[in-house]
Amino acid sequence: MARSWLPWAAVSVTGLAGNEARRGAVYSNVMVAKAQVAGRGEAGTESGFAYLPLIAGWLVPGAGHALQKRWGRGALLFISITSMFVLGLLMQGKLYAPNAGDVLDMLGFAGDLGGGLLYILGRVFDLGHGAVQVATADYGTKFTVVAGLLNVIAAVDAHNIRVGRKA
Amino acid sequence: MTFAPSHFTAVLLFASFASVVFGITQRSTTRAMVRYGLYCFAMFVAAVVAASWLMYFIRR
Numbered sequence: 375m376a377r378s379w380l381p382w383a384a385v386s387v388t389g390l391a392g393n394e395a396r397r398g399a400v401y402s403n404v405m406v407a408k409a410q411v412a413g414r415g416e417a418g419t420e421s422g423f424a425y426l427p428l429i430a431g432w433l434v435p436g437a438g439h440a441l442q443k444r445w446g447r448g449a450l451l452f453i454s455i456t457s458m459f460v461l462g463l464l465m466q467g468k469l470y471a472p473n474a475g476d477v478l479d480m481l482g483f484a485g486d487l488g489g490g491l492l493y494i495l496g497r498v499f500d501l502g503h504g505a506v507q508v509a510t511a512d513y514g515t516k517f518t519v520v521a522g523l524l525n526v527i528a529a530v531d532a533h534n535i536r537v538g539r540k541a
Numbered sequence: 542m543t544f545a546p547s548h549f550t551a552v553l554l555f556a557s558f559a560s561v562v563f564g565i566t567q568r569s570t571t572r573a574m575v576r577y578g579l580y581c582f583a584m585f586v587a588a589v590v591a592a593s594w595l596m597y598f599i600r601r
Binding site: 454457510 | 542543544545546548551554557558559561562563565566570
């Protein structure tokens with residue numbers, strides 16, 4: 375029994391006919407994979423840094439869509455996410471700081487961080503309230519966290535449009 | 542400046558904003574986005590109303 379010398383192939387060769395058939399199958403699989411990659415590349419025809427919409431969308435809600443000339447979607451995302459974040463702060467919501475204490479606090483920080491520049495500006499200007507004392511403030515805290523998480527979803531959606539996974 | 546909405550107003554605001562983002566990000570065509578956004582909004586509000594009645598009867 376002969377064994378291929380190609381370490382990445384690791385194909386046992388039992389005969390010439392089987393070997394040729396296997397080569398044909400591997401070749402056709404490679405061609406299919408190349409065709410799929412080419413198709414994706416054609417869908418996302420824009421040049422430049424592929425992760426720019428993802429980063430821009432994270433920093434400013436809706437910016438990832440706006441960069442790809444989807445103005446309406448970008449504006450709606452900006453209005454929705456920014457309003458949610460701002461209303462959360464107006465409801466005396468808490469902005470989580472980086473911490474290594476309670477697990478829920480760490481998750482809250484992760485959610486808030488999804489807000490990008492909104493969170494950074496909120497921290498810089500000390501807009502969040504430290505302690506949640508009324509029910510409305512608890513809702514406000516949830517508003518800011520969910521706004522951050524929704525912003526992450528929107529940024530990933532912008533990236534998917536950029537690479538051609540979504541129309 | 543503070544904002545102190547009622548519980549139900551907070552629910553409506555939350556459902557509106559989340560539904561807009563879900564509609565845009567989870568569907569591809571404009572028509573499907575609107576339909577899915579409205580569906581999400583209705584589900585958010587319906588779930589809250591159902592949970593409220595459930596808690597009301599549990600308390601009784």
